[in-house]
Every structure is written in C-alpha cells, then in structure tokens.
Amino acid sequence: MDKRIATLSTVLGVLALSTSLAIAAEDNNVSPLSGDDYGIELYASNIHDVTRSSAYLWAYTQGEGKDLAKTRVYSYFFVNGKLKHKDYDNGRDYANIGYEVDVKELISCEIRSSHYAYNKMNEVVTETSKKEWPE
Numbered sequence: 001m002d003k004r005i006a007t008l009s010t011v012l013g014v015l016a017l018s019t020s021l022a023i024a025a026e027d028n029n030v031s032p033l034s035g036d037d038y039g040i041e042l043y044a045s046n047i048h049d050v051t052r053s054s055a056y057l058w059a060y061t062q063g064e065g066k067d068l069a070k071t072r073v074y075s076y077f078f079v080n081g082k083l084k085h086k087d088y089d090n091g092r093d094y095a096n097i098g099y100e101v102d103v104k105e106l107i108s109c110e111i112r113s114s115h116y117a118y119n120k121m122n123e124v125v126t127e128t129s130k131k132e133w134p135e
Contacts, residue, residue, distance in 0.1 A: 035119045038065035043115040045129040058098035059113035071095045072116040080107045
C-alpha cells in the first residue's frame with residue numbers, strides 16, 4: 001500500500017509541475033524549451049573606397065530574437081585573384097569584420113562571407129554573401 005501511495009504522490013507532483021509550467025508559458029506567451037525565436041536580420045559583404053591601389057572590404061551580421069545567443073561573421077578577402085586574408089568576429093547581436101587593401105596596382109578584389117546566428121541551445125542559422133570589384 002505504501003508503494004502505491006508513493007507512486008501516486010510522485011505522479012501527482014510531476015503532473016502539478018508540468019501544469020504549472022504550461023500555465024506560466026501561456027501567461028508569458030513563451031514556450032519554456034523552444035529556442036526558436038532567433039535568426040539573422042541583416043547581413044552583407046561590401047567593398048568601398050576603391051582607388052587604383054586600395055579598397056576597404058567589410059562584412060557584417062546582425063541577429064534578432066529573444067533566444068539569440070551569439071552572431072558571427074567569417075570572411076575571406078581576395079586581392080588580384082589571390083586569398084590575402086581571412087578573419088572572423090563574434091558578437092551578442094552584431095558582428096563585423098573589415099580589411100584594408102593596399103597594393104601597388106588593384107586589378108580586382110572580392111570578399112566572401114558566411115553569417116551565423118546561434119540560439120541558447122547552440123543551434124545555428126546561416127547565410128552567405130559575396131561582393132566583387134569590378135562587378
């Protein structure tokens with residue numbers, strides 16, 4: 001008889017706890033374990049201030065959502081057809097990276113970037129972007 005009472009007591013306790021969580025989630029309009037409210041709001045790769053011998057290449061990622069934990073941008077910088085630099089930046093809701101090109105003669109440049117947004121459970125959303133000069 002004591003085992004049945006203990007089992008019944010445990011079941012009722014778990015039921016009460018899950019009901020309380022469900023009511024709290026409804027009251028706050030959130031799901032306690034979802035983690036789905038995150039993403040990439042804006043992202044881009046850009047080339048500015050191009051001259052005969054220089055340019056500025058940069059990229060950014062802007063995340064959004066209440067479950068957003070981290071943003072990241074990872075970029076590859078090409079100058080005159082060759083990979084010259086690669087770098088990344090992390091941020092809470094915004095990350096950006098830049099590279100100043102300074103060569104004897106600028107024939108072409110390109111930036112290729114991967115953009116990431118992570119939620120609190122380390123799930124990730126990704127996008128890619130690229131910009132070339134001359135277009």
